[in-house]
Amino acid sequence: MKTIFQFLLLFFCAISFSQTTITGAVVDDNNQPIPGANIIVVGTSSGTVTDFDGNFILNYNQIVPFKVQASSVGFESMTIEVTENNQILNFILNEGTSLDEIVISASRTPESIRESPVTIERFDIKDIQYASSPDFYSSLENLKGVDVNKGSLTFNAVNTRGFATFSNTRFVQLVDGMDNSLPGLNFALGNILGLSELDISSVEILPGASSALYGANAFNGILFMTSKDPFTHQGVSAYVKTGLTVQDEAGDNQFHDFGFRAAHAFSDKFAAKASFSYLRGTDWFASDNNQYTLGAVGTADIISSFRSDPAHDGLNIYGDEVALAANETGQPQNLNEVAQFLEANGILPTGASGLVPAVNVARTGYKESDLTDYKAESIKAYFTLNYRPFGNNTEIIWSSKIGKGSSIYQGSNRYAIKDFALQQHKLEFRGDNFFLRGYTTIENAGNSYDMRFTGINMNKVGASEWFGAYAAAYAQGAGQIAGSGGNINDLAIQTQIHNGARTFADNLYTPQPGTPEFIALFNKVTNDPDITTGSKLVDESKMDIAEGNYNFRDLLNNVIDLQIGGQYRQYSLNSSGSVFTDYDGSIDYNEYGAYLQGIKKLMDDRLKITASIRYDKNEFFDGSYSPRLSLVYAAGENKQHNFRASLQTGFRNPDTQALFIGFDVGRAILVGSAPDNLDRKLPNTTLTGRDAYFNAYTLSSVQGFAASGGTTSLVPVNGNGITSLAKQEKVTAFDVGYRGKIEFITVDLNAYFNTYDNFSAQKFIVTPKSGSVNDASGVIDVATGNFQVFNVYTNSSADISSYGGVIGLSTKIAREFNLGFNYTYSELDFDQSTDPDFSAGFNTPKHKVKVSLGNPELFKNFGFNVNARWSDKYFWQATIANAIISARTVVDAQINYSVPSMKSTFKIGGTNLGGKEYQSAVGSPFIGSQYFVSWIINN
Incomplete structure (x- = not known):
């Protein structure tokens, strides 16, 4: 010893x-x-x-x-x-040029952008300083090949290379190495657990598959946020912003945003930092009142405009799903049957029911703005303690990150995210050639609720009385018009009678927003997690991760850069049965992976070869290997022309939702495909996951059966669209590119081609409630409406590929003006007829053009920046609805003035200055303009 x-x-x-x-x-x-x-x-x-x-x-x-x-x-x-x-x-x-900037994420080792083996985008402190958006996260939309889907003031979803949704489980977001996705749902809730702009050192984005280094979900791309080190970035900095959001539906609303950061090195061994930011404003209103068909694929599916029929179900109207034709034995199926019931019980006079048509009627729903205050709020805090026991080449870091906020999230329904909280705690030991970290992520849904089920369960209260009052008022109105010689079969007259009957029933049995009765009922429903009577979301899931990496380059005398690393991840799903089928306790499962990468330079360092391979294992699936090979060649006398090519595979395990969800969204019940999930109880039905996956008809055949009046055949899903439970999805990605400077123009080009195997798919299917698809009993159930619609997680056997490219050009004009241009082309290659029920959800414009012009020093201490973006129209597919999203042109701009004596920069700017509102996805709000002023101190 x-x-x-x-x-x-x-x-x-x-x-x-x-x-x-x-x-x-x-x-x-x-x-x-x-x-x-x-x-x-x-x-x-x-x-x-x-x-x-x-x-x-x-x-x-x-x-x-x-x-x-x-x-x-x-x-x-x-x-x-x-x-x-x-x-x-x-x-x-x-x-x-920007090609000389140093990045780390592409190879997990420092290298210039021009040497990177794959396509990469970078955004740093200076980009934030001159950003034309009020928050840096939205400014990422100006990078080449990057899309930002705006669904809320505080929740925007970053994506690359297609297949975008707001719940983007194909795109990974890391903050100081920590995955900040929601443990329960596997996607990042925007920047709620990200960084304050004062603490951003750099942002790097890798478009495309990166599973070889980063594992299962690094399928479409990765976003890396790196914070400032308290040893090198010391002092106190702060900002304050305020301004207006302007929208036709919401009007003009103020927002306020402020933050500070403090960091200090107490010695050359110990440093600490703390950062905090707070934003509050009014969110964008959503008001799409059109009705959409269920699960239509391949085309936009608006079937009726607002209140065009008495059973209209508007997209952003909630509670109008409560309707007659409930398909329950013994219940009235249409308005005439209600009138007959009233007549039989002496409430209506004899013969009155003959004046009432046999039509479906829905309750009057509540507008989305009735069911949320649209408060947008974001609170972020980040604390680190940094200790260097042996100098600055080794460091021990303890960090805690806390995010809390209120927003709107759109998935299969629209959800009011209220007081949602996320926290992460990490212990890391790192040096020049290694890191070892462990961290935990914990979420709490707070007071969040499903707005669709809020309206539904509020309107279930007094439903029978409401329909009775409606039928009685209709009979009375029709009798009066018939008695005066009017034609009650005339469509315009019927509409008039329907409107009068609705008003009468609403006055008696529909609590109006703002009244004590409405507030009491709203609070009761939104605090009840039972989906049959309430709408509260309960989720206290967590995720524990341990990972490490070691680089042997020093031991190998820098002959080769050789890295080895691994990760272990455990999920613990805990929604008390409100989202997952975990009503009998938390669901725990794990996955792990390991990788090896080598980098070698040859030919006087002109040729750089990078090869890597990763193995990953999820406890429900066989292990997967993800190899990557890339070549970078530096041509030209000064190695100024850099050509690259890479071939890699990626994979994606079914996420937590695809495995264990059991969630009724009204139009369908979402059912996970894990073997352990098949025999678990599903909400609002006596059926199980096994019934959904193995005793069901394809939706397209049921739609055809209904349209033909029952003359066409129903097609069982077994062997016809669902071949198995969900399997791993795989991609083979080929990427080529060029980076260099030609005369005075910096050029960055890339093109890619991806092919997919077992593409992950959600499909609507129809299960008989009591019959079997193997005999006539199932057909009888469908014909009589005795069925349940499920949305299941599976894979498509169709041939699916995507391809595209990006052209990026930048230069200086008149010496000091920075001019940038980029064009992105994206295409999906898929024949819908090969899998009619499959919804690819590419959700990406085919053409995008972005232009920027700025000068950080137009004259002393004064600068400006302008960004313009044009996107082609595109088809949005999601479980909530399908629709064509219109083309749009958006212009953002800012001017800034620095006062060195005050260590301050003042900025005035605005987004969407043209004022033409645009939409990122069907069901989401139309985005208006945002104007802001800011004061940044000592940053």
């Missing part, structure tokens, strides 16, 4: 005496200081940044010689070899 202690003492002494201190400055070619320039030890993640005067101090625990690189956005990087302790390094950076 004594010998070991002496050995460790000698080891730590050696470490303490191997520290090298470097000082210096970074200036441009006009000898002007460059604040915020990155100083990094080549081949490591150790470094610092320059202060306001361009000076820096770097302590590094390694004996000389080694190399240090200085870089800054818009300048060429420069590298100097350190040969002695206390050496002074003076960097002069020439004007360069």
Whole structure:
């Protein structure tokens, strides 16, 4: 023991005496200081940044010689070899391009964008400073090939390369290495658990499959947010913003946003930081009152405009789903049967029912604005304690991140997210060549509720009385008109009678918004988690993750960059039966994976070869291998032309919803496909998941059966659209690209082609409630309306592929004006006739064009930036509805003025300055304009 202690003492002494201190400055070619320039030890993640005067101090625990690189956005990087302790390094950076920026995510090791083996986009501190949107997260929409679907003021969904939804389980979002998706639902709720703009160091986006390094859900792309290190970014900074949101439906509403960040290094070993931000405003209103068909695929499916028939079911109207034709034995099936019942019980005079038509009638629903206050709120806090026990090449980090907010989320229904809370806690040990971290993510749905079921269950109260009053009023109105010689079979007269009957019934039995009766009923329903009587969402799921990585490059004398890593993940689903079938206790399951990657440079460092492979195993599925091979070749005298090609595979396990959901959304019951889920109780029915998956008809055949009056055949799903329970989805992705500078224009091009196997699909199917699809009893159930519609998770056997490309051009004009242009093409190759019930949900414009123009120094301390985006029309498919989304042109702009003596920047800006409102998805709100002013201090 004594010998070991002496050995460790000698080891730590050696470490303490191997520290090298470097000082210096970074200036441009006009000898002007460059604040915020990155100083990094080549081949490591150790470094610092320059202060306001361009000076820096770097302590590094390694004996000389080694190399240090200085870089800054818009300048060429420069590298100097350190040969002695206390050496002074003076960097002069020439004007360069964005291709010289350093990224880490593409290969899990520092490299310039031009050397990256795959397509990558980057957004950093300076981009945030000159962003034309009021929040940096929305500004990501201006990057090449990136889509941001706006569903709420505080919840926007980032996506790349198609197949977008607001619940985007194909796209991963990491914050300081932590997956910030919801543990229960497997998607990120925008930036609710992200970072404040004051704490952003950089944002990197990898479009396309990245499973080889990042695992199962890295299928469509990954977004990496990296926060500022408290050792290198010290001091106190703050911002305050205010402004207006302007929308035809909602009017003009103020919003307020403020935040601060404080960081301090108490010594060269210990530092801490805290950041906080708070936003509050009024969300965009949604008011699509059209009625849509159930599960139609391939075409837009609006079937009627608002109140065009007495049984109209508007998309953003809730409670009008409560209707006659309830398909329950002994219940009235239409308005005439209600009138007959009243007549038989002496409530209507003899013969009055003959005046009432045999039509379906629905209760008057509530507008979405009746069922939510549209409060948009976001609270984020982030705390870290950083300890460097052996100098700045090793660090122990404890961090806690807390996010809470209110928003609107759109999935199969629309949900009022109220006081939703997420928290993450992480312990990490990292060095130049390794990291080891463990963290937990915990969610709490707070006071969130389903707005559709709020309306439905409010309107279930007094439903029979309401229909009776409606029928009686209709009979009376029809009798009066008939008595005066009017034609009660005339459509216009019938509409008039229906409207009068509805008003009469509503006055008696429909509590009006704002009244004590309405408020009491609303509170009762939204605090009840039983979906048969209430609408409250309960979800306290959590996710625990442990992962690590080691790079052997130093041990291999930098002959090859060789990394090995792995991850273990455990889910614990806990919704008390309100979302998942976990009514008898939490559902726990796990998955794990490991990867190996090697990077080798050849031919005088002109050719860079990257090869990697990953193995992942989910307890419900066989293990999967994900290989990747990429080549980057630097051509030209100065290696200024960089060509790349990559071939990789990716996979995606069915997510927590696809496995264990059991959720009634009104139009259908969502059913997960895990083997353990098949015999679990489903809400509002006596049927189980086994009935849904193995005793059902295809929706298209049921629709055809109804349209033909029962003369066409019903098609069982077995062997006809659902071949098995959900399996792993796989993609083979081929990507080529070029990065370089041609004359005075920086060029970034890429093209991709993806093919899919076992493409994950949600399908509507129809299950007889008492009969079997194997005999006539099932047909009888469908013919008499005795059936249940399910939405099941499965895979399509159809041939599906997608392809596209991006052209990005940027340059300077008149020396100081930054001009950028990019064009994105996206296409889905799928024959709908090969799988009629399959909804691909590509949900992406075929053509997109983005243009930017800015000058950070138009004149002293004054700058501006303008971003314009045009998107082609596209078809949106989702379980809520299908529709064509119109083409749109959006212009955002800002002007800013800096006051160095106050260390402040003032900004005035606006989004969607043309004022023409646009929609990202059917059912979501039309987005208006947003105007803001901000004051940023010491950032």
